[in-house]
Amino acid sequence: MLNVVKEQIGSILSIRLSGAIEESTNLEKLLGPPAPEMHIHCKEVSRINSVGVKLWIKYFQDAQSRGSKLKFSECSTAIVEQINLISNFIANGVVESIFVPFSCGKCRSELVGLFKTEDLKKVKFKLPTLKCSKCTGPATFDDIPEEYFAFLMR
Amino acid sequence: MNNILLLISARPEDEAFAAEVAAVAALTCRVARSPEEGAEIIASDSPRVILADASDEECYSDLEAAIQEKVGLFSDKIDANAIHFITSQNLEKVPYLIQSPLFGHFIFRNYGNPKEAGAQYGRLVLATIQERAFGLEKLLQENAKIQTVKLQSTVQKQGAVEAIKNYLLAAKFQSRMASVIANAVDEILMNAMFDAPVDDIGRPLFASVSRSTAMKLEGRHAVEISVGFDGRYVGLTAVDSFGSLDKAKLLSHISKVYTEEEYKVKTSVAGAGIGLATVFRSGGSFFFSSESRHRTEVTVFFKRTDSFREFKDQFRFISTQFYF
Numbered sequence: 001m002l003n004v005v006k007e008q009i010g011s012i013l014s015i016r017l018s019g020a021i022e023e024s025t026n027l028e029k030l031l032g033p034p035a036p037e038m039h040i041h042c043k044e045v046s047r048i049n050s051v052g053v054k055l056w057i058k059y060f061q062d063a064q065s066r067g068s069k070l071k072f073s074e075c076s077t078a079i080v081e082q083i084n085l086i087s088n089f090i091a092n093g094v095v096e097s098i099f100v101p102f103s104c105g106k107c108r109s110e111l112v113g114l115f116k117t118e119d120l121k122k123v124k125f126k127l128p129t130l131k132c133s134k135c136t137g138p139a140t141f142d143d144i145p146e147e148y149f150a151f152l153m154r
Numbered sequence: 155m156n157n158i159l160l161l162i163s164a165r166p167e168d169e170a171f172a173a174e175v176a177a178v179a180a181l182t183c184r185v186a187r188s189p190e191e192g193a194e195i196i197a198s199d200s201p202r203v204i205l206a207d208a209s210d211e212e213c214y215s216d217l218e219a220a221i222q223e224k225v226g227l228f229s230d231k232i233d234a235n236a237i238h239f240i241t242s243q244n245l246e247k248v249p250y251l252i253q254s255p256l257f258g259h260f261i262f263r264n265y266g267n268p269k270e271a272g273a274q275y276g277r278l279v280l281a282t283i284q285e286r287a288f289g290l291e292k293l294l295q296e297n298a299k300i301q302t303v304k305l306q307s308t309v310q311k312q313g314a315v316e317a318i319k320n321y322l323l324a325a326k327f328q329s330r331m332a333s334v335i336a337n338a339v340d341e342i343l344m345n346a347m348f349d350a351p352v353d354d355i356g357r358p359l360f361a362s363v364s365r366s367t368a369m370k371l372e373g374r375h376a377v378e379i380s381v382g383f384d385g386r387y388v389g390l391t392a393v394d395s396f397g398s399l400d401k402a403k404l405l406s407h408i409s410k411v412y413t414e415e416e417y418k419v420k421t422s423v424a425g426a427g428i429g430l431a432t433v434f435r436s437g438g439s440f441f442f443s444s445e446s447r448h449r450t451e452v453t454v455f456f457k458r459t460d461s462f463r464e465f466k467d468q469f470r471f472i473s474t475q476f477y478f
Contacts, residue, residue, distance in 0.1 A: 022312065085428075085435060142462045144463055147466070
């Protein structure tokens, strides 16, 4: 089930999404008619199934065709995977920042780090080793760079 | 048919893989280094299982030509259910295999450890040489604990998906892996509930019915999900009683990529047509076993790994078994 928190900040409609996006998700009802400028925060989107993807593309393509400016921030790993798999997933919007998965080499904990896409491009996707927040062990990027950052390399 | 597994390949890693597959499936492994040599063995010895290197189109064409010349493509000795193509490229890069009349099984040559991959695949091959390759217990190690749930209604799907995700977390799968596998369960259940049901002449019953529709799953519409974990691999099987799986449609969906061309939202159909492709690209392997008008079992496998990187890059395959 998807939860939505909306906030109007000047001319921008800020939307925070959390939960799973699937066949029962009614984006038209949850988000309302597309605003001229929308910032979509996807930090807490845990999962999106194929029908959820279809509903998502339908909503944001419609928004784009009505002239909405779309900016996606704090994209969870689930959302990044879809951006990589489907070229029109963000409907010509801009991806401002994404969560990058890390794994601790010592305690095997899963961690995520928030990175701005511009910064990732600047460092050519070479990520530093982080300190695990649980055991202080070394945490390294845990995915395939050519796949996880594919949308930024296109 | 003789209890022979024929490998047609000159690659040492294929030989190590095939040797283990044969050992697990209780078959004798024979190796042919060229398509011509392989076709001769097919003609003379009728092997029960054929594994063939089809790394590029030329390699595949040579094999098809050799079989046509020595045996005949439509000979009794040629059965797509028994032919396993091995390639180093992902499915979307090998359209010649998808369109091949010989297509039965696709093995992506990212073995990691060929012996371990061969042991897993050998169980599947063993199942396929039995009368019917049904039942998750045949596909996992003997120690696997298998639980089966019968769903009474389509609205129970999300609950089942979440329950399986929690089960996987308890079995020490990373949360990201558990989410990927939960999504796979979601897709195979949705297909069993909405895509499998057909009428008496094979027309889909629910093609345009919204996937959020609440429907009872009674009688022939009953859907089961089984989950098994043997400590290394998890297998999840969705079962329906329609046996309506269409190989060409299935392969077309599963091999489709939307990284270059755009995904077009079709409002005439309620499904999205991208679920299985997404699962395969996330590290999952598939085994589709379907008896026409009777039963379809769709099993997805994942290996539990230490890192998500290994999980996504794990050995994988797409196998189909059709009974008419």
